[in-house]
Amino acid sequence: MSADGNAKYKTASAIASYVLQSVVGIVAPGMSVAAICSYSDALVSAHCKSVYRKEQDIERGISFPTTVSVNKVIQNFSPLAEDDYIMREGDVVKIEVGVHIDGYISSAAHTTIATNSPGVSITDRRADAISAAYYASEVAVRMIRPGQTPRNLIKAIGLVASGFKCSVAEDTFTCQIDRFVVSGNNTFANRFNPDVIVPETPFETGEIYTIDCTISTGDGQARASQYNPSIYQRDVNQHYSLKLRTSRTLFSEVCKRFSVFPFLMRDAIADNHTLKAGIGECVKSKLLVPFAVTTEKLNGDQYVAQFKVTVMCNYTGPIRLTRALTMPSVQSATTIPADSEIGQILGLEFEQATLPELPRLKLNIQTPVPVIDQSVPESSSMDTS
Numbered sequence: 592m593s594a595d596g597n598a599k600y601k602t603a604s605a606i607a608s609y610v611l612q613s614v615v616g617i618v619a620p621g622m623s624v625a626a627i628c629s630y631s632d633a634l635v636s637a638h639c640k641s642v643y644r645k646e647q648d649i650e651r652g653i654s655f656p657t658t659v660s661v662n663k664v665i666q667n668f669s670p671l672a673e674d675d676y677i678m679r680e681g682d683v684v685k686i687e688v689g690v691h692i693d694g695y696i697s698s699a700a701h702t703t704i705a706t707n708s709p710g711v712s713i714t715d716r717r718a719d720a721i722s723a724a725y726y727a728s729e730v731a732v733r734m735i736r737p738g739q740t741p742r743n744l745i746k747a748i749g750l751v752a753s754g755f756k757c758s759v760a761e762d763t764f765t766c767q768i769d770r771f772v773v774s775g776n777n778t779f780a781n782r783f784n785p786d787v788i789v790p791e792t793p794f795e796t797g798e799i800y801t802i803d804c805t806i807s808t809g810d811g812q813a814r815a816s817q818y819n820p821s822i823y824q825r826d827v828n829q830h831y832s833l834k835l836r837t838s839r840t841l842f843s844e845v846c847k848r849f850s851v852f853p854f855l856m857r858d859a860i861a862d863n864h865t866l867k868a869g870i871g872e873c874v875k876s877k878l879l880v881p882f883a884v885t886t887e888k889l890n891g892d893q894y895v896a897q898f899k900v901t902v903m904c905n906y907t908g909p910i911r912l913t914r915a916l917t918m919p920s921v922q923s924a925t926t927i928p929a930d931s932e933i934g935q936i937l938g939l940e941f942e943q944a945t946l947p948e949l950p951r952l953k954l955n956i957q958t959p960v961p962v963i964d965q966s967v968p969e970s971s972s973m974d975t976s
Contacts, residue, residue, distance in 0.1 A: 592797055596695055596770065598947075599643075600799065603654075603697035604901055604912035605946035606638045607690040611699050612916055614657070618684050620705050621961030624659045624668065625675040627686075631657035632855075633956050635690055641950040643692065654696045654773065655689030656822055656855045663887040665760050665805060665813050665895050669821050671857060677962060678705040683717050685805075685897040691852065694771035698801045699913040700899030709920060716808045718921035720896040723755035725918060726927060726937070727804040728898035731765070731781075733939040735902045735909045737796050741765065741779045742789045748781050748804060750933055755925045758811030759783070760895060762885065763803045768901075771851055773801075782811060796906045805897040809889035820881035823874075824853040831876035838869035842878055853882060909941040 592600075614631045632653055639651040660668040661682050670676065678684065687700035702721050704713060713721075727748045734744045744765065752759045759782040767775035777792050781804065794800075825845055833839045844866065845859050860866045873879040887893040903910040927934050 599692040599695035600697060600903070600912060601944055601946050602642050603690040603692045603695055604699075604944065605949055606635060606642075607688050607697045607699045607901070608914040608946065609949060610634045610638065610690070611686060611688045611701055612914075614686050614688070615701055615703050615916060617958060618678065618686070618703050618705050619961060620678055620680045620682075620707055622678045622705070623675055623959060623962050624661065624678065625670050625672055626959035626962070627659050628657045628669045630956065630959050631686070631688060635688065637952050637954050637956060638949055639690065639692065641952060646693070649693040650850060651692045653689060654691040654852045655687070655698060656853060658685075658687045658822075660685045660895070660897070663807075663809070663893045663895055664816060665807070665885045665887060666763070666897075667820070667822055667882040667884045668818065669855060670818060671821060674818050680706055681717075683720065683894045683896060685895065687897065687899060696768050696773060696801070697901045697912055698899055699901065700803065700897045701916045702896040702898060702919070704919045704921070712920045712922045714922050714924070716892070717894045718923040719755045719925065720757055720806055720808045720894045721919065721921045722923040722925065723752050723757045724804050724806040724896035724898045726933070727751040727806060728802060728900055730933060730936050731802045731804060732900055732902050732909055732911055733936055733941050735794055735800055735802070735904045737904060737906060738793050740791050740793050741777065742791060745779065745781060745783050745789060747933065747936060749783050752806050754927065754933065755806075755923060757806045757808055760805040760807050760811045760887075761813040763805040765800055765802045768799050768801055773852070794904045796904055798904045799901065799912070800904070801899060801901050803897065803899045805895060807887050807893060807895045809887040809893035812888040813885040814888045816884045816886040818884040820883055821856055822853050822882040823856050823879045824882070825849065825851065826877055826880055827851060829877045831878055833869075833872055833876065833878070835869055835872050837866055838872040841866040841869035842873055845879065903944070905942070907942070908939075910944050911941060912944050912946075914943070914946070
C-alpha cells in the first residue's frame with residue numbers, strides 16, 4: 592500500500608473514531624434515534640471536508656450511513672421521522688459509523704446503554720450480550736495476522752458467543768476492504784454455517800479488514816422488521832432500461848449524487864417525494880439494493896450488541912486502525928479463564944495505529960437534545976412485531 596493510501600485510511604479511522612465517541616456520549620433516555628443518525632452523518636461530512644483541503648477534488652464522506660439499532664434490532668436502522676424511536680431507560684444501543692477519504696474506508700461500531708445512572712452496573716442478559724460482542728471483537732482483532740485463517744476466526748467468535756450463552760447474529764461479516772471496495776475477495780460471515788464452505792485463504796500482510804461482531808442473547812437468526820429500508824446501494828454491475836418516468840428520474844438522481852457507497856434514500860429524494868414511486872422498480876430491476884432492517888427472530892426480551900473494528904494485517908501482527916471506546920458499565924457472571932483457548936488469544940499483543948489529529952470544525956453542528964422527559968418508563972425492546 593502506498594504511503595498516501597495508508598495516511599488516508601488513518602484519517603478515515605480518526606474521523607470514524609471521533610464521531611463514534613461523540614455520538615456515544617450523547618446517548619440517553621429521551622433521545623431520538625433519527626436525530627442522532629442525522630447528527631452523526633453531519634459530523635462525518637463536516638470532518639471529511641476539513642481534511643485534505645488541498646485535494647478538494649477527491650471524493651470523501653460517508654461510506655455507510657450512521658445506524659442506531661436498539662435492543663433486539665440487529666442492524667441497518669436509520670429511520671425516517673415517521674419510524675423514529677425515542678430511547679428509554681435501559682435500552683441497549685448499537686451505533687455504527689462509516690467513513691471514507693478518497694475511497695479509503697474505515698468503519699466502527701460500539702454498544703452502550705441509554706441510562707440516567709451510568710455508574711450502576713448492568714448484570715442481566717444485556718451484560719452477557721455486550722460482554723460477548725466486546726470480547727469477540729477483541730479476539731477477532733488479534734487474529735488478523737499473516738497465516739491465520741477465516742475458519743479459525745469464525746470458530747473463535749463462536750466460542751466467545753457460546754461461552755456467554757449467546758449466538759452470533761446472521762448476516763454479519765468480516766470484510767476485506769480496499770479502495771472503493773467494501774466487500775473484497777476474502778469476505779466471510781462470522782456466524783458458522785455448516786452448509787457454507789469458508790475459504791481457507793489466509794490473511795496476508797497489507798490487507799485491511801472490517802470485523803463486525805454482533806452477538807444476540809437469542810439464537811441469532813435474523814428476520815425482517817416492521818421498518819422499511821432507508822439505506823440503499825447502487826449495483827454498478829446491473830443494467831436495465833427503466834419503464835417508469837419516476838424510476839428514471841430517481842435513478843438519475845442517485846447516479847448524480849452518490850457513487851458506489853450505500854446512501855440514505857431520504858437524501859436522494861430530498862423534497863421531491865414523488866420519487867418514492869420509483870423505488871420499487873429500481874429495486875425489482877436490481878439497480879438499487881436495499882439494506883433490510885433486521886431483528887432477532889426469537890420473541891421476548893432478547894438483546895443484540897455490536898462492536899465493529901477496522902484492522903490492518905501487518906507482518907508484525909494486527910494493527911488496529913479504529914480506536915476502542917470505553918465499555919458501558921456491565922458485569923456478566925461469565926468469565927474467560929486466562930488458560931483457555933480464548934484467554935490465550937486475548938493474551939496476544941497487537942498495535943494501535945497512531946491516528947492524526949483532526950482540524951477543529953469551523954461549522955457548528957447542533958447537538959440533539961432529549962425530546963421527552965427522561966423519566967419515561969423502561970422498555971425492554973423496540974416494537975418489532
